Amino acid sequence: MSEVKRKDDIQGDILHEYDGIEEADNHLPLWWLVTFFGAVIFAAIYWSVYSSYGLLKPPFAEYQEEQAAIDAESGALLTDAEVAAFAADPARVTEGRAVFAQNCVVCHGERAEGKIGPNLTDGTWIHGGAAKDIFNTIRLGFAPKAMPQWGNVLGPHRTQSVAAFIISLRGTNATGGKEPQGTPYDPSAPPRLAP
Numbered sequence: 551m552s553e554v555k556r557k558d559d560i561q562g563d564i565l566h567e568y569d570g571i572e573e574a575d576n577h578l579p580l581w582w583l584v585t586f587f588g589a590v591i592f593a594a595i596y597w598s599v600y601s602s603y604g605l606l607k608p609p610f611a612e613y614q615e616e617q618a619a620i621d622a623e624s625g626a627l628l629t630d631a632e633v634a635a636f637a638a639d640p641a642r643v644t645e646g647r648a649v650f651a652q653n654c655v656v657c658h659g660e661r662a663e664g665k666i667g668p669n670l671t672d673g674t675w676i677h678g679g680a681a682k683d684i685f686n687t688i689r690l691g692f693a694p695k696a697m698p699q700w701g702n703v704l705g706p707h708r709t710q711s712v713a714a715f716i717i718s719l720r721g722t723n724a725t726g727g728k729e730p731q732g733t734p735y736d737p738s739a740p741p742r743l744a745p
């Protein structure tokens with residue numbers, strides 16, 4: 551044991567002194583020890599549970615799984631061919647017509663001929679005319695031009711149905727429709743927003 555050089559009012563016994571720097575040797579406070587060993591024990595348990603033995607799924611993997619389920623449910627992962635397939639189902643088109651009448655006519659007109667929003671019956675599209683593009687424009691909207699995001703409002707099923715209805719209108723050219731906007735739909739071009 552080093553001999554005590556002097557007693558300090560605050561630090562207690564001063565044991566060493568080098569170049570004017572004094573050093574005491576006090577016990578660490580209880581709160582510090584509890585925090586430190588608590589952290590060590592927590593780290594060991596966390597590591598074993600999530601990593602070494604994989605007893606529980608790590609939070610990030612759980613998040614990725616939930617996100618994948620949400621994407622699958624919302625239709626985000628549907629391919630152009632899959633969208634085209636349900637769009638060809640007359641029952642979905644009929645259902646979509648009703649969804650359109652309720653939610654879309656204010657901006658796109660009774661016959662989808664265009665009002666504030668563009669004419670959806672011409673062959674030209676601002677955001678792409680492939681089945682998947684039309685579905686995605688409806689699902690995600692286009693906020694900068696006030697086209698609402700319908701995916702969350704209508705839910706996955708009705709969003710798909712209204713997309714089926716719009717796809718069925720492609721190139722039907724409603725009389726008295728708004729002037730074409732965007733570029734003509736080219737069936738040989740890949741969708742712009744493919745997953």
Ligand code: HEC
Nearest residue numbers: 653654657667668675676677678687688692695696697712
């Ligand atoms: C508040 C007005 C408003 C409502 C309601 C609305 N839209 Fe739109 N929509 C717009 C506007 C504005 C655009 C043009 C966006 C742009 O210029 O980029 C648009 C664009 C679109 C496009 C893309 C057209 C293109 O040329 O690429 C589709 C498809 C579409 N809307 C479908 C729908 C459907 C389906 C509904 C109902 C579920 C709907 N919209 C409801 C305003 C609206």
